[in-house]
Amino acid sequence: MANQVDYKKFCWEIDYFSFLRSKLCYSDPVVIGGFKWRLIAFSKKGTDSLSLYLEAVDLKALPSGLRRFVEYSITIVNQTCEELSVRRERRIWFDKNTPNWGWPDMISLFNLTAPNSGFLVNGGGVMVIAEVEALEVIDTLNPSQVAEISEDRAHDYSSSSDELQNKDDVAIEVNGFQVLHSQVTQVKAIFEKHPDLTSNFSLKNQQIKNAYMYALLDLIKTLCKAPKELTVEDLNKADNMLSDLIKAGFNLDWLRQKLDQGLDKQIAYDTRIRELEKQVKKRKLALTELEGDLEKEKAAASVATIFSD
Known part of the structure; x- marks a missing residue:
C-alpha cells in the first residue's frame, strides 16, 4: 500500500x-x-x-x-x-x-x-x-x-x-575525461602544464576515469590550502590518495614533490609547536614555584619584623 x-x-x-x-x-x-x-x-x-x-x-x-x-x-x-x-x-x-x-x-x-x-x-x-x-x-x-x-x-x-x-549538470570532455563545466578551465590548465599526466593511464571505463580525475582535483584543492588549515592527518590522507592515483597510471612527480615538501614543513611546524608548548609548560611550572618561594619569603619577613619589634 x-x-x-x-x-x-x-x-x-x-x-x-x-x-x-x-x-x-x-x-x-x-x-x-x-x-x-x-x-x-x-x-x-x-x-x-x-x-x-x-x-x-x-x-x-x-x-x-x-x-x-x-x-x-x-x-x-x-x-x-x-x-x-x-x-x-x-x-x-x-x-x-x-x-x-x-x-x-x-x-x-x-x-x-x-x-x-x-x-x-x-x-x-x-x-x-x-x-x-x-x-x-x-x-x-x-x-x-x-x-x-x-x-x-x-x-x-x-x-x-x-x-x-545547471551548467554543472552537463559533463564536458577534456582529454578523455568528463568533468563539470566549472572544472574545465582547471583541467585544461593541468594538461597544458603537464602534458604527460596520463601517458601511463590505461583505464577505459569512463566512470572510473572520471572518478580518478575528481579525486585528483580534490587532492590539488587540499594541497592549495594555507598551511594553517592543514594537519598532518590531512596530509597523510592526501599522501594515500596520491599513491592510489600514481598506481592508476597518473604521472604526478610534480605533485609528489609538492606534497612531500608540505608534509615535511607541517611535521616541522607541529614539532616546533609541541616543543614551544613544552617550554611554556615548564616556564609556567617554574613561575608557579617562584611565586610560591616569594610568598614564603614574604611570610618569613613578616614574622621577622614582628619579633624585632
Missing part, C-alpha cells in the same frame, strides 16, 4: 550491500498529486555508477493517451557536508510508454564508497531524497487539450527548463 505524502518530498534509505546483491531496488511507493511514485536504483553490469530513476507507478495501467508533466529532483545526501550532496533535477513528460525517468550515472560507486566520503552511513545506508511536483495532466488523444497545452505552456516549459539547467 502506498503512503500518502502531503508534502512533495520523500526519503529513501538504500541498504547499499543489499543493493549490490540485487538487480533492481525499489522504494516504497508514495502518493503525490493523486499518483503513486517510487524510486528505482540499480547498477548496470559492466558500469561503475549508481543509477537512480523516478517512476510513476499508476501510469502503467492508464490509457496510452494520458501524459503527466512533472518537475522533480533526486538528491543523494552527503551526511558530513551538505554542499557535497549530489542533486539532479528535470522537467519532463511521464506517460505509459515512459513511466520512469532518471540518470544512469547519478554517482560513481567509487565516489559513493570512498572512505570518509560521507555518503554511506548507518553501516552502509545511502540516503536519497526525491522532490516531485506534478504540474499537468493531459489526454494527447484530445486535440483541444494538446492545442491548449502547446499554446499556453510551451514557452513557459522551455524557458523554465533553461533556467533550471
Whole structure:
C-alpha cells in the first residue's frame, strides 16, 4: 500500500550491500498529486555508477493517451557536508510508454564508497531524497487539450527548463575525461602544464576515469590550502590518495614533490609547536614555584619584623 505524502518530498534509505546483491531496488511507493511514485536504483553490469530513476507507478495501467508533466529532483545526501550532496533535477513528460525517468550515472560507486566520503552511513545506508511536483495532466488523444497545452505552456516549459539547467549538470570532455563545466578551465590548465599526466593511464571505463580525475582535483584543492588549515592527518590522507592515483597510471612527480615538501614543513611546524608548548609548560611550572618561594619569603619577613619589634 502506498503512503500518502502531503508534502512533495520523500526519503529513501538504500541498504547499499543489499543493493549490490540485487538487480533492481525499489522504494516504497508514495502518493503525490493523486499518483503513486517510487524510486528505482540499480547498477548496470559492466558500469561503475549508481543509477537512480523516478517512476510513476499508476501510469502503467492508464490509457496510452494520458501524459503527466512533472518537475522533480533526486538528491543523494552527503551526511558530513551538505554542499557535497549530489542533486539532479528535470522537467519532463511521464506517460505509459515512459513511466520512469532518471540518470544512469547519478554517482560513481567509487565516489559513493570512498572512505570518509560521507555518503554511506548507518553501516552502509545511502540516503536519497526525491522532490516531485506534478504540474499537468493531459489526454494527447484530445486535440483541444494538446492545442491548449502547446499554446499556453510551451514557452513557459522551455524557458523554465533553461533556467533550471545547471551548467554543472552537463559533463564536458577534456582529454578523455568528463568533468563539470566549472572544472574545465582547471583541467585544461593541468594538461597544458603537464602534458604527460596520463601517458601511463590505461583505464577505459569512463566512470572510473572520471572518478580518478575528481579525486585528483580534490587532492590539488587540499594541497592549495594555507598551511594553517592543514594537519598532518590531512596530509597523510592526501599522501594515500596520491599513491592510489600514481598506481592508476597518473604521472604526478610534480605533485609528489609538492606534497612531500608540505608534509615535511607541517611535521616541522607541529614539532616546533609541541616543543614551544613544552617550554611554556615548564616556564609556567617554574613561575608557579617562584611565586610560591616569594610568598614564603614574604611570610618569613613578616614574622621577622614582628619579633624585632
